[in-house]
Amino acid sequence: MTDKIRGSIGPDGPPWPVDLLADLHAGVLEPNRAADVRARVGDDPEARAVLAALDAVRTDLGALRDAPAPPMPDHLAARLDAALAEEARRAFGGAPSRPRPPRPAGRR
Incomplete structure (x- = not known):
């Protein structure tokens, strides 16, 4: 997928593609790649904001799962x-x- 919001500059520096951050958050990156990306995105406030938003979505979806239908x-x-x-x-x-x-x- 092409990251249309944050640009498509390579995954080795900011701006970080949202798809890459979503893969990192989901735990689907190869372990060595995940460790490298996690270490490098820690200094990017925009990347941290995307990861925080993904955390919020996960929390919200978890709450819906437990709510009575x-x-x-x-x-x-x-x-x-x-x-x-x-x-x-x-x-x-x-x-x-x-x-x-x-x-x-x-x-x-």
Whole structure:
């Protein structure tokens, strides 16, 4: 990928490509390369800001993972059930199935 925000000057000096910083943050760089990049980006306030933003995103996503999901609205569940039943009818033939009765509140 080309880093369009910070420029595409080589990964050996500032400005550091955001893709390289994201790979460093994700832990997907080869260990020797990661150690070299980590040591060199420590002096760049812009690189530290990008890494801090990536930390914040990780924290925010972790909080979403642990949050309870709201229940699916009944009208959407009914539409989804109908669409799946129609696809099953088309794929496997036969008469269309009857719609299921509404689900009790709180159960999905």
